[in-house]
Amino acid sequence: MNVQxxxxxxxxxxxxxxxxxxxxxxxxxxxxxxxxxxxxxAGVAAGTIYHYFESKDAIILELFNNVREAITHEIxxxxxxxxxxxxxxxxSLWVNLFQYFVENxxxxxxxxxxxxxxxxxxxxxxxxxxxxxxxxxxxxxxIKEGYIKKYDIHIISSIFMGGLTIAAKKHNNGYHTxxxxxxxxMASIVWDGFKI
Amino acid sequence: MNVQxxxxxxxxxxxxxxxxxxxxxxxxxxxxxxxxxxxxxAGVAAGTIYHYFESKDAIILELFNNVREAITHEIxxxxxxxxxxxxxxxxSLWVNLFQYFVENxxxxxxxxxxxxxxxxxxxxxxxxxxxxxxxxxxxxxxIKEGYIKKYDIHIISSIFMGGLTIAAKKHNNGYHTxxxxxxxxMASIVWDGFKI
DNA sequence: TGCGGCCGAATGAACGTTCAATTGGAAGTG
DNA sequence: CACTTCCAATTGAACGTTCATTCGGCCGCA
Numbered sequence: 513m514n515v516q517x518x519x520x521x522x523x524x525x526x527x528x529x530x531x532x533x534x535x536x537x538x539x540x541x542x543x544x545x546x547x548x549x550x551x552x553x554a555g556v557a558a559g560t561i562y563h564y565f566e567s568k569d570a571i572i573l574e575l576f577n578n579v580r581e582a583i584t585h586e587i588x589x590x591x592x593x594x595x596x597x598x599x600x601x602x603x604s605l606w607v608n609l610f611q612y613f614v615e616n617x618x619x620x621x622x623x624x625x626x627x628x629x630x631x632x633x634x635x636x637x638x639x640x641x642x643x644x645x646x647x648x649x650x651x652x653x654x655i656k657e658g659y660i661k662k663y664d665i666h667i668i669s670s671i672f673m674g675g676l677t678i679a680a681k682k683h684n685n686g687y688h689t690x691x692x693x694x695x696x697x698m699a700s701i702v703w704d705g706f707k708i
Numbered sequence: 709m710n711v712q713x714x715x716x717x718x719x720x721x722x723x724x725x726x727x728x729x730x731x732x733x734x735x736x737x738x739x740x741x742x743x744x745x746x747x748x749x750a751g752v753a754a755g756t757i758y759h760y761f762e763s764k765d766a767i768i769l770e771l772f773n774n775v776r777e778a779i780t781h782e783i784x785x786x787x788x789x790x791x792x793x794x795x796x797x798x799x800s801l802w803v804n805l806f807q808y809f810v811e812n813x814x815x816x817x818x819x820x821x822x823x824x825x826x827x828x829x830x831x832x833x834x835x836x837x838x839x840x841x842x843x844x845x846x847x848x849x850x851i852k853e854g855y856i857k858k859y860d861i862h863i864i865s866s867i868f869m870g871g872l873t874i875a876a877k878k879h880n881n882g883y884h885t886x887x888x889x890x891x892x893x894m895a896s897i898v899w900d901g902f903k904i
Numbered sequence: 905t906g907c908g909g910c911c912g913a914a915t916g917a918a919c920g921t922t923c924a925a926t927t928g929g930a931a932g933t934g
Numbered sequence: 935c936a937c938t939t940c941c942a943a944t945t946g947a948a949c950g951t952t953c954a955t956t957c958g959g960c961c962g963c964a
Contacts, residue, residue: 547920558921559923567921
């Protein structure tokens with residue numbers, strides 16, 4: 513249930529700072545977490561935070577990089593199930609990513625806030641499109657092998673991710689609980705829009 | 709190009725506060741706008757802001773309500789073009805709303821930040837789904853008259869709005885400039901996913 | 905003269921960040 | 935092994951700044 517942010521050779525305190533920052537951002541907003549509160553929740557002194565990070569902004573930026581890697585890792589894990597045909601892989605990728613965001617609501621909340629905030633301008637445009645970087649090869653394969661229509665990768669990824677994130681947010685906020693069947697339906701709708 | 713936030717019988721100063729808040733939020737983030745800066749940019753004294761609003765939060769909440777109404781108004785305007793058939797109306801609704809967000813980037817930025825932030829919890833769930841409130845009757849009509857498949861309104865609106873907002877954000881941030889043809893393509897993809 | 909709109913200096917709390925002091929363990933020395 | 939040296943890790947009080955909010959008073963119109 514918890515996001516795996518730990519990296520080898522990284523101190524426990526640093527990890528605690530990042531993990532608790534992720535939690536507090538969901539509760540207080542990306543720009544609404546005081547260092548004093550983070551220090552208390554992470555069980556460290558304020559000074560310790562500045563031993564590991566240059567500034568508050570640096571915490572958020574590093575958190576972004578870690579979360580991005582965690583999602584990348586998750587997606588690679590999913591891709592292993594390559595026995596199915598393309599259509600099934602497309603749809604199960606959609607459903608699995610939805611479920612990942614439901615199991616890790618703080619990750620979704622953080623990413624959504626990050627990409628809507630001024631921080632979004634602080635990363636290279638290539639990095640900011642990490643969603644695509646991880647999916648593009650899969651979509652490009654689908655185009656090359658004639659399974660999906662030939663659209664710009666931005667078009668495909670926008671539609672793929674858009675419905676996914678909005679639905680997952682609704683689910684996490686309790687506005688609508690999506691059933692397994694509804695998820696399959698949504699994945700099929702997206703698929704039907706692209707398939708040849 | 710500017711959002712129409714003005715309401716009858718509302719003082720010019722109050723309008724100036726709201727309009728400049730909208731601009732500053734795009735630049736500094738939803739929680740990153742100091743009252744002192746807002747006062748300077750709006751050309752009023754800090755005390756004046758507290759003459760019109762109970763607190764900083766109240767400004768953001770009222771801004772949300774105003775922007776919501778502005779979008780509602782815009783959508784009603786679009787709906788007038790009811791001479792076309794359902795398929796064309798569906799697609800032009802999508803394209804027009806995209807263009808509205810491109811012409812009013814601050815509105816999109818504000819709404820995205822608002823719905824990702826803790827403020828989202830401060831409004832009734834019914835209100836927070838204002839997107840649907842405005843679209844639902846159109847989608848329900850499509851279902852009733854047999855143009856689109858019978859899905860829950862949350863499913864339809866998530867997919868409809870999701871690709872729209874992500875693409876518009878990319879467009880506004882300069883990551884990808886969507887051409888008129890590409891917009892038509894995207895609207896068709898969404899339509900193809902729903903049509904019977 | 906009264907009053908609502910408006911001002912901006914004042915207030916005190918909260919903030920991000922710094923730093924001198926302390927700890928504890930690893931490495932070096934005999 | 936005992937003892938010393940050293941330095942990274944850690945602390946939390948202190949600092950200067952910035953923040954949201956208040957309030958006493960001024961202005962212009964009725």
